[in-house]
Amino acid sequence: MSPRPASRRAVTVADIARAAKVSKATAARALGDYGQVSDAVRSRVLAAAEELNYRPNALAKSMNTGRSNTIGVVVGDIENPFFAHAMRGISDVANAAGYDVILTNSDEDVDAEEAAVDVLLDKQVDALIVAPASSARVSHLAVVADAGRPLVLLDRRADGHSYDSVTVDNRSAAAAATSELLAEGHRRIAFISTHDHPAPEYTSGERITMSSVADRVAGVMETLAGAGIPSPETHIRLDARRRGVDVVARELLDGDEPVTAIIASDSLIAMTVFQVIRTLGLRIPDDVSLIAFDNPEWTGITTPPLTVVEQPIYELGAAAARRALARIRGEHVDDEAVVFAADLVRRASVAAAPRPAPLRIAAAFTESD
Secondary structure, X not given: OOOOOOOOOOOOHHHHHHHXXXXXXXXXXXXXXXXXXOHHHHHHHHXXXXXXXXXXXXXXXXXXXXXXXXXEEEEOOOOOHHHHHHHHHHHHHHHHOOOEEEEEEOOOOHHHHHHHHHHHHHOOOOXXXXXXXXXXXXXXXXXXXXXXXXXXXXXXXXXXXXXXXXXXXXXXXXXXXXXXXXXXOOOOEEEEOOOOOOOOOOOOOOOOOOHHHHHHHHHHHXXXXXXXXXXXXXXXXXXXXXXXXXXXXXXXXXXXXXXXXXXXXXXXHHHHHXXXXXXXXXXXXXXXXXXXXXOOHHHHOOOOOOEEEEOXXXXXXXXXXXXXXXXXXXXXXXXXXXXXXXEEEOOOOOOOOOOOOOOOOOOOOOOOO
């Protein structure tokens, strides 16, 4: 058996220097585009690099220049279409400015998020964009500022901190969705989220440690209370990640007093709720009305198509990238918080609340000749 051929050795700056007949230090300055190097020498070094198929060491270059031309991003769930669309906005803006993007996933876990931030800082990223898993546990984000790197929060805020943030007005969006259902006569309206919550039911006044979810719950409850609905927190469910969206949806729809409308906090939740409604033999919107946050393509082609709260997700990501680049360049920023409005897109999944079934009264009949 013939021996395996040795892998080809990577071309080094020393190889370029020998080929161009200059010192290693001169070759490094020419390749890194820093320091004093004559045009003739730089041309000779670059020609040698091209001939030898030299691939520059990005980390070494960042150590020399202080810049890596990369932006690190930490999202909560890469399977969620929300973050996919936001990443497209981030990438398009970053790439157009000559920056690469390194994406990491926290799985909505603060410890994993902290580890991801450390990894990205070790890779010398020039800025970080983070969708914090918790708006309360954010002490690890101070490390970014300590490292002299700009930080932009995506979709969520950090309690007690004035970090740059790009978010949506979730309170108003949730209030609009709730008002739409109230106008159709619904009174038992549920809100389902996969935010980590220790108990099956939410108690009014409990702290919700993710700002986007907290704002949506506030919008729902304030609107219900304003309409005179007693105990507006009754059908708020925040533990669907732990117990399963299908389990939570079944409990809300299959009890003695089932809800007549559901607001899903994202499109993945809405998809599962849609399936549960069909499995239970119920009809949308005749038996249950359904509104989803976010507007992926599938929501417009279902039967019926879903009414949705459409967030400007691409623009959200693009704005986060623009803010990060502005901070990298040292540009003046008027306001740390950028807040976008969301639109309610009305389709066919909302209708008048079903009327209570009439009481069945047993009657005795007698036959007469």
